[in-house]
Amino acid sequence: MLYVLTQANEKYMGDALLQKTYTVDFLSKKRVKNQGIVPQYYIEDNHEAIIPRELFYRAQEEKARRAAIYRPSTEKKSKTEKSKYSSKYSLSDIMVCGECGQPYRRQTWSKYGQKSAVWRCDNRLKNGTKNCKHSPTLKEQPLYEAIMTAINSVVENQGEFVGAFRENVIRVIGSYSTRHIPSEYDEQIEKLQGEMLTLIEENAKQGSVNENSDEQYHNIAERIRDLKLKKLKLTQENRLAETFSQRINDVDHCLKDSTCTVGGYDDELVRRLLQSVKVISEDKIEIQFKSGIVMQQRVAYDE
Incomplete structure (x- = not known):
């Protein structure tokens, strides 16, 4: 199931995209990727889905989010580097340094035979105070208590929280949900x-491609590309509306499932409710x- 969720294949949610490839030589049966030469047809609910459509969209959104996590390099070799995604601790991917913007990471300190967990700026760990002078070290337990x-x-x-969420969603997606492709x-x-096919057939009969035909071909290809991009944008906006609507329900259910007050640190609750945690100082964070x-x-x- 994990493999299915990480693949961007429409078949998993019951859809089918026809003519991804086409035959260019019927004798050798050679097929090539369809780059707009022949029509493609997208069929929804073509067969029984492996996973629900909403779950597929959300998995792809999360996959894209993780893949897009780039940060300034903390090493001299390259200007940018792709950060490693870690799901072991809920704060690993959302807590950042207020000074340099780099992620915070968990460390275990050992003193007099006793171990304690702390969170420190990754940039400062690798480069010292040269690139990040004032980022504080946060003890894990007080940090967890502040978050809870x-x-x-x-x-x-709960009412104010979910209400604010709904207002933000409506503001973000606008009228996406009412747009039809x-x-x-x-x-x-x-x-x-x-x-385009007619043009290709005419050139094939002539046995050559003149400059005018080549220009016509590129003009048609560019117009097809523009139309596909416009269609894709509307499709993505519609899916975004569906995703945000689902998020409202998720947060609503999450809060209803929670007791009036939550006791100890709840890693799963943090994942579901928090977008980011910025370290302002040793005794202040922005959530x-x-x-x-x-x-x-x-x-x-504690004193």
Whole structure:
């Protein structure tokens, strides 16, 4: 199932894209990737799905998010590097340094035979104070307590939390959910593909490609590409609307499943509710919830 979720194949959600490839030589049966030469047809609910459509979209969104995590390199060899995604700790992917923007990572310190967990800026760990001078080290337990205090403050007022989330979703997706993909896109694309095939057949009969035909071919290909991009944009916006609507329900269910107050640190709850945690100072963090709510929370240390 993990393999299925990480693949961008429409067949897993019951759809089918026809003519991804086409035959260029019927004698040798050679097939090549379809780059807009012949029409493609997308069929929804073509067969029984392996996974629900909503889960497939959300898995692809998460896959794209993880793949897009780039950060300035903390080494001299390259200007940028792709960060490693770690799902072991919920804070590994969302907590960043307020000074340099680099991720924080968990470390275990050992002193006098006793071990304690802390969180430190990855940039400072690799390069010292040269690139990040003032990033603090946060003890794990007070950090966890601060985060749970913030979560409890919104869990106690579920209506305001979910209401703010709904308002942000509506503002982000606008009227996406009411937009329909015009059939004219497919009609225009099919017409242009027909013109392209006619042009190719004429050149094949002549046995050569003149400069004018070559220019016509590229013009048609560019128009097809533009139409496909416009259609793709509308499709993505519709899917975005579906995804955000599902997120509203997820957050709503998450809060309803939670008790009035949450006790100890809940890793799963943090994953589901928090968007990011920014370290401002040794005793202050800024928490952004997936609802759009942003709040600063004090990190208290025992005297």
